[in-house]
Amino acid sequence: MSAPFDTAKDADLLDQQVHAGSLVAASQWTLIWHKFSRHRLAMVALVVVVLIYLVAAFAEFLAPYDPGKFDPRHTFAPPQQIHLFLTDEEGTRFAPHVLGFKSQVDPKSFRRLFQPDPEKVIPIGFFVEGQPYKFWGIWDANRHFLGPMDKADPFFLIGGDRLGRDLLSRTIHGTRISMSIGLVGVTLSLIIGLILGGISGYRGGLIDRVIQRVIEFIRSVPTIPLWLGLAAAMPKDWPPLQIYFAILIILSLIGWTEIARVVRGRFLSLRREDFVIAARLDGVSEFRLIMRHMMPSLYSHIIAAITLAIPNMILAETALSFLGLGLQPPIVSWGVLLQDAQNLRAITQAPWLFVPGICVVVAVLALNFLGDGVRDAADPYAK
Amino acid sequence: MSDETILKVRNLSVDFPIQKSVVHAVKNVSFDLKRGETLCVVGESGSGKSVTARAILQLVAKPGAINGGQILLDTGSGEVDIVKLGSRGLAIREVRGRRIAMIFQEPMTSLSPVHTIGHQIIETILLHEKVSKEEARKRAAALLGRVRIPEPEKALDRYSFEFSGGMRQRAMIAMALSCNPEILIADEPTTALDVTTQAEILSLIRELQRDRGMAVLFITHDMGVVAQIADRVMVMFRGEKVEEAGVFDLFERPQQAYTRALLGSVLKLETPAPRPPRPTAEKPIAKIENLELHFPLNAGFMGRPTNYLKAIDGVSLTINQGETVGVVGESGSGKTTLGRTLLRVYDPTGGQVMYWPSNGEPVDIATLNKAGMKSLYGEVRMVFQDPHSSLNPRMTIYQTISEPLRTNTDMTERQMMDRVSELLSRVGLPPDIGDRYPHAFSGGQRQRISIARAVAVRPRLIIADEPTSALDVSLRHQVLDLMRDLQNEYGLSYLFISHDISVIRYFCDRVAVMKNGKIVEVGDVVQICEQPQHEYTQSLIGAVPRPDPRLRADAPQ
Numbered sequence: 050m051s052a053p054f055d056t057a058k059d060a061d062l063l064d065q066q067v068h069a070g071s072l073v074a075a076s077q078w079t080l081i082w083h084k085f086s087r088h089r090l091a092m093v094a095l096v097v098v099v100l101i102y103l104v105a106a107f108a109e110f111l112a113p114y115d116p117g118k119f120d121p122r123h124t125f126a127p128p129q130q131i132h133l134f135l136t137d138e139e140g141t142r143f144a145p146h147v148l149g150f151k152s153q154v155d156p157k158s159f160r161r162l163f164q165p166d167p168e169k170v171i172p173i174g175f176f177v178e179g180q181p182y183k184f185w186g187i188w189d190a191n192r193h194f195l196g197p198m199d200k201a202d203p204f205f206l207i208g209g210d211r212l213g214r215d216l217l218s219r220t221i222h223g224t225r226i227s228m229s230i231g232l233v234g235v236t237l238s239l240i241i242g243l244i245l246g247g248i249s250g251y252r253g254g255l256i257d258r259v260i261q262r263v264i265e266f267i268r269s270v271p272t273i274p275l276w277l278g279l280a281a282a283m284p285k286d287w288p289p290l291q292i293y294f295a296i297l298i299i300l301s302l303i304g305w306t307e308i309a310r311v312v313r314g315r316f317l318s319l320r321r322e323d324f325v326i327a328a329r330l331d332g333v334s335e336f337r338l339i340m341r342h343m344m345p346s347l348y349s350h351i352i353a354a355i356t357l358a359i360p361n362m363i364l365a366e367t368a369l370s371f372l373g374l375g376l377q378p379p380i381v382s383w384g385v386l387l388q389d390a391q392n393l394r395a396i397t398q399a400p401w402l403f404v405p406g407i408c409v410v411v412a413v414l415a416l417n418f419l420g421d422g423v424r425d426a427a428d429p430y431a432k
Numbered sequence: 433m434s435d436e437t438i439l440k441v442r443n444l445s446v447d448f449p450i451q452k453s454v455v456h457a458v459k460n461v462s463f464d465l466k467r468g469e470t471l472c473v474v475g476e477s478g479s480g481k482s483v484t485a486r487a488i489l490q491l492v493a494k495p496g497a498i499n500g501g502q503i504l505l506d507t508g509s510g511e512v513d514i515v516k517l518g519s520r521g522l523a524i525r526e527v528r529g530r531r532i533a534m535i536f537q538e539p540m541t542s543l544s545p546v547h548t549i550g551h552q553i554i555e556t557i558l559l560h561e562k563v564s565k566e567e568a569r570k571r572a573a574a575l576l577g578r579v580r581i582p583e584p585e586k587a588l589d590r591y592s593f594e595f596s597g598g599m600r601q602r603a604m605i606a607m608a609l610s611c612n613p614e615i616l617i618a619d620e621p622t623t624a625l626d627v628t629t630q631a632e633i634l635s636l637i638r639e640l641q642r643d644r645g646m647a648v649l650f651i652t653h654d655m656g657v658v659a660q661i662a663d664r665v666m667v668m669f670r671g672e673k674v675e676e677a678g679v680f681d682l683f684e685r686p687q688q689a690y691t692r693a694l695l696g697s698v699l700k701l702e703t704p705a706p707r708p709p710r711p712t713a714e715k716p717i718a719k720i721e722n723l724e725l726h727f728p729l730n731a732g733f734m735g736r737p738t739n740y741l742k743a744i745d746g747v748s749l750t751i752n753q754g755e756t757v758g759v760v761g762e763s764g765s766g767k768t769t770l771g772r773t774l775l776r777v778y779d780p781t782g783g784q785v786m787y788w789p790s791n792g793e794p795v796d797i798a799t800l801n802k803a804g805m806k807s808l809y810g811e812v813r814m815v816f817q818d819p820h821s822s823l824n825p826r827m828t829i830y831q832t833i834s835e836p837l838r839t840n841t842d843m844t845e846r847q848m849m850d851r852v853s854e855l856l857s858r859v860g861l862p863p864d865i866g867d868r869y870p871h872a873f874s875g876g877q878r879q880r881i882s883i884a885r886a887v888a889v890r891p892r893l894i895i896a897d898e899p900t901s902a903l904d905v906s907l908r909h910q911v912l913d914l915m916r917d918l919q920n921e922y923g924l925s926y927l928f929i930s931h932d933i934s935v936i937r938y939f940c941d942r943v944a945v946m947k948n949g950k951i952v953e954v955g956d957v958v959q960i961c962e963q964p965q966h967e968y969t970q971s972l973i974g975a976v977p978r979p980d981p982r983l984r985a986d987a988p989q
Binding site: 330342345346 | 822826
């Protein structure tokens, strides 16, 4: 005999808790936070997501170098290890440093082989002067969070790529593009999805059927060939920024369907709620009914839908760029970086080229966990 | 009735930890259950009566846990402490179903919809006893026959959704009885049922209990049901046992203040509230004539429906100024639909509803256009059944109550604030709670807020759709008295929809009895309640359990 009473009990408990005093005057956001904060995995994910977006926001400052700075002497340089203490004739002291490279060319394969050179001590530090950059394209600055004391020294924390560019700097700059693609793309999808889904759910009838069939059609088209087609149709001579926005639009043209469905479903069920009927019988106008009485019940669901849609956007961008049809260099995104990891040579000689892939996995997982947590907490009044 | 005790509960405590605090759902409750007797546990919502029942079978929902005490079950060969058995394992499963069976409030969710009724009963029998499949099937059919399900052999192969609510509850009882339990725990088994079905199920339980000498622990909130079936009664309040007594003693000589208050509020509803006499010349405010609402059931040939669901099937009813007209009926009778159709939540498919506005000519609501309806929303208002769903959880009390003022009057924000505080104190709530959200209030308080919203714009007619059904009995007459006061103050008319004869009798002047979308009888409330003419009304009135054990067949003289 399974118990049909668990959920009712929970509602009772919330009631009792409320009457116990602490939540008497709490607004719905307080209640949502209350529920969300009990979801541990989602809390961890929230911290990770915030950190990733902070990295994206302060990319120029956090990256030791400009993403385009190349160094032909250090192609495929391996990651350097940070040493905290230096031992020399004066004894052992605290002096964080990395070691420079001894390089030689393998006569058989013509590969450049790197060995750490204990003679070449490269002192590193926080807030060092380095390459000048324009912070957010506005302020001139030259301080970097972490870097070599002398900006001419090589510094490859997670290795270098085939042109001797610092992978860490490129990954950090890629974070900005990849994460913003997700955010802006979802905003576009949200606008389309909210309008079409709202009309579909509130009006019902013929217009609902038409919109639903369109959504089904779009979702039935295989996405990769569709993207490929659309991306191939883009003129090659467009500037990178224009391509960036074109990719955004292509991604959101498909992304809106999911959000439209969520919104429609909520509108359909809200329309029959007693409190909506009650508002209608108060003589409330249709516009006010939707904006004032129905929309607030949707906010939390929309936030959940957004957090779950962002990772799809990021994955889509990564896939497109990986195939060489998305963003084009010199724009750096995780997908663009992964292009370098396409061949066998990368896997055998420079496995660190996969680091942007790890970033994708971490970001997508964190956003998914966060979305799950928000979705569970979205309706604090759920019975 | 033997005096042998089969179940002893001693100092039972159940706690529900939430956040940093702990809710003591059951506090130190002790009672005995004897073989062959019916012990009713009665209390209002939150009294811990259901939790007590579930604790006996170790079915307390997480995070709740039994926190002390003993539940001693006499197995014939010594006593077993159920608390020590834990909530899983062979030992407790041996007790569940086999020695103690349970039936729940909602028969729809307690039966699996993907297995036949027979499959579920046979499975239970096979689980607990070593018999062949054929033997189990025979026994299952006999059980269904025993609970008076017609054609038991055929019923075995049906699914639960093919049964009505009452039939499902019978099947549930058959399943509970399949292993000859010594104790039957019934947790509000008739609350979700119509009153005529409730009477059948109650008499069935009582009959089965006598035949088998089962002990029954019956959980209910309904004093009428208690009076009908209990041998002894235990009253609970906020997790504590208030009083335990024989049913006749309890009703005649309640010892505790809480029991007296509870009985008092039940008995208050037994007699009609004093009403001023109706004027001889009635002036109608609304006149429903041959109202029809038919929903097409299938598209049929060429999109023309061939069959209709007649939710309202030719209803005529007049509501006079200052009068309270009750509409009573069982679920599915169309009474709620009728109320909603009057405000055009659904558009009627036929007939008319004449309404006499405060100024101007009478209008036909059934065919009124949007603008015309809008002007009526301030005069005709609605109070909903469920105060939890009719208040927007995301709006404060002030926002909710001021909404009709905002759309129907041109008051300033300042004036609306004053009016809302005035309304709040009028309905008996503190005037300064406008900035709180609905979740901060109990059901009764929320219903008061709903009433404040309804009367905010000085309406003339209020359609009240079961406004007291979701409330505890001690709150019902309070809400009704408030509505009565407001009626006298504002000269309101009510269309009062309810399934509960006692609130209708308490509150209404006239009453219409609905069945299958039709009105079968209309008349003065006293006349309908005392001398019902129509056969259906008679069975409806007769089935209402009266809170007076002396009316029972086995009452001592």
